[in-house]
Amino acid sequence: GEQVEQLPSSLIVQEGASVLINCSYTDSASVYFPWYKQEPGKRLQFIIDIRSNMERKQNQRLTLLFDKKTKHLSLHITATQPGDSAIYFCSASRGSALGRLHFGAGTQLIVIP
């Protein structure tokens, strides 16, 4: 089955820095890749997604890059703020209505003011 791996598992940066979270998957049939964010003690929330027919997607300070050949994604966060402190989850699915999302183990980001 699909395996989703994220690196690094944790990250501590100074406010204002940029960060890169890497994600790789194994199932070449996966076509949809949403990312979720979990702030401390809160529910997971959707932040950005990309489909396999795209290479790049941007949403304000978030940029998601996708490489189908290497089965690799990168989430780039610029100008980090303390409010960005959270666990970020990469996920992958085959795209059908009955398809299932497979989550990575998460990357914990801590932004120091």
Place this chain on the structure above:
Amino acid sequence: DMKVTQMPRYLIKRMGENVLLECGQDMSHETMYWYRQDPGLGLQLIYISYDVDSNSEGDIPKGYRVSRKKREHFSLILDSAKTNQTSVYFCASSLYGQGAGNTLYFGEGSRLIVV
């Protein structure tokens, strides 16, 4: 206000006791899910429900069962809880299935400790 609500939020049970975790959503979503979250493992899918009485095993269904008698309500049942079921359980819902680009809406989680 689109919301997924879980009850209870915190629960301590003795090994062998039954556990009922309840989840409700007010968005008329067809599909609902139960996940567990453990440190270093991310989210693992326990069960999916595609609609009332249409449930399917996820990746780790052993030791769990579910019930969905109303579209807005999805229960997770642990018959005779085990200590390795200590975890944080998340319920989620989506308009349709997970793979169709539908966003998942999560509850706040239910922390279960089995002693």
